[in-house]
Amino acid sequence: MTTRDKNLRPRTRAIHHGTRRSQYGEMSEAIFLTQGFVYDSAGHAEARFQDSGPDEFIYARYGNPTSRMFEDRMAALEGTEDAFATASGMAAVNGAMFSMCAPGDRVVASRALFGSCLYVLDLLAKFGVEIGFVDGTDLDQWRDAIRPGTKAVFFESVSNPGLEVIDIAAVADLAHRAGATVVADNVFATPVFSRAVDLGADVVVYSATKHIDGGGRALAGVICGSRDYIRNTVEPYLKHTGGAISPFHSWIMLNGLTTMDLRVRAQADSALSIARALQGHAGLARVIYPGLEDHPQHDLAMAQMGSGGTMIALEIAGGKEATFAAMDRLRIVKISNNLGDARSIVTHPATTTHQRLSEEDRARLGITPGLLRLSVGLEDTQDLIDDLTGALDG
Numbered sequence: 001m002t003t004r005d006k007n008l009r010p011r012t013r014a015i016h017h018g019t020r021r022s023q024y025g026e027m028s029e030a031i032f033l034t035q036g037f038v039y040d041s042a043g044h045a046e047a048r049f050q051d052s053g054p055d056e057f058i059y060a061r062y063g064n065p066t067s068r069m070f071e072d073r074m075a076a077l078e079g080t081e082d083a084f085a086t087a088s089g090m091a092a093v094n095g096a097m098f099s100m101c102a103p104g105d106r107v108v109a110s111r112a113l114f115g116s117c118l119y120v121l122d123l124l125a126k127f128g129v130e131i132g133f134v135d136g137t138d139l140d141q142w143r144d145a146i147r148p149g150t151k152a153v154f155f156e157s158v159s160n161p162g163l164e165v166i167d168i169a170a171v172a173d174l175a176h177r178a179g180a181t182v183v184a185d186n187v188f189a190t191p192v193f194s195r196a197v198d199l200g201a202d203v204v205v206y207s208a209t210k211h212i213d214g215g216g217r218a219l220a221g222v223i224c225g226s227r228d229y230i231r232n233t234v235e236p237y238l239k240h241t242g243g244a245i246s247p248f249h250s251w252i253m254l255n256g257l258t259t260m261d262l263r264v265r266a267q268a269d270s271a272l273s274i275a276r277a278l279q280g281h282a283g284l285a286r287v288i289y290p291g292l293e294d295h296p297q298h299d300l301a302m303a304q305m306g307s308g309g310t311m312i313a314l315e316i317a318g319g320k321e322a323t324f325a326a327m328d329r330l331r332i333v334k335i336s337n338n339l340g341d342a343r344s345i346v347t348h349p350a351t352t353t354h355q356r357l358s359e360e361d362r363a364r365l366g367i368t369p370g371l372l373r374l375s376v377g378l379e380d381t382q383d384l385i386d387d388l389t390g391a392l393d394g
Ligand SMILES: *Cc1c(COP(=O)(O)O)cnc(C)c1O
Pocket: 088, 089, 090, 091, 093, 114, 116, 117, 156, 160, 185, 187, 188, 207, 208, 209, 210, 219, 220, 221
């Protein structure tokens, strides 16, 4: 099943696609824990270095059979021609953007981004790339900012932590008219609910650390895109700058993918029940969940993903002190900063993931002292509701 079968549905592809068996016919994917490969002759080595095709491995920084299985499976799931796996989600964001930009280029990005994504854009600016920031939910701002000749647009299709939903089709239409490449960081949408490529994204990046692993075990990332972009733009950049994924981590991700569909759907179902149960709680100023009818982009989220996803943002009444007190009362939900894990996790973005931002920037992104980000895990839904309401009740 190394050739893509479009007739197979994603859940089947997530289990079988991309599998390459060695001469031993192993059932589970083999871990090729090797930095390099042996050549039959000096001439063979020379030939490989001159023309290493996608199945010709020469050094694990360039590619590895276990990692190639993960890449092929991700490309099949996302609906792109190819993919390149990386050491982390940030290596993927960095690789996707730096590999294609040159001084003088213009990139337009949504302002509501994960702190490290903002750092990468600041770094691009330092090297002479002009960055225009917009409010991602305001199409007029995208229209004004995307000028002819814009190199790329970048956004988190569902933003971290405010859960704003970007209209991928509308932004892609504006971008393509200007000749720009559309890069979507699709972590919060998850590969299960992603239709980013159908909607017009050219490049989709994931932190596989999140839902793809699903168990909070290993860092990894992946860039999905056209064969030309992946092999002629991304690969040269990443293979020489060293963002390579470990074959062991690729193997963890391959295993994660086999259960991802079931996990993410169960987590999203649970998230909707939890959001509904918490709505109107006296300890909360607001429950932000794209699956709730009162979310400003609810209709868009449903059309674009068919789900509100696995993440909820809670605005606690009473600011930082009340928020910390509620967090400290949680017994099942863990205080940490990963997401997409089987274990439910709360994060206080203002003092952790987004503490690098100025207070003004945080306010602009809705990251108030009372904002909590909740990643819904796989525990029993009612136990989670009881834990959360117990913590809020005080
Ligand atoms: C976690 C995350 C990243 C970075 O991924 P790492 O695997 O931690 O490097 C990038 N973008 C988003 C939206 C994330 O949630």
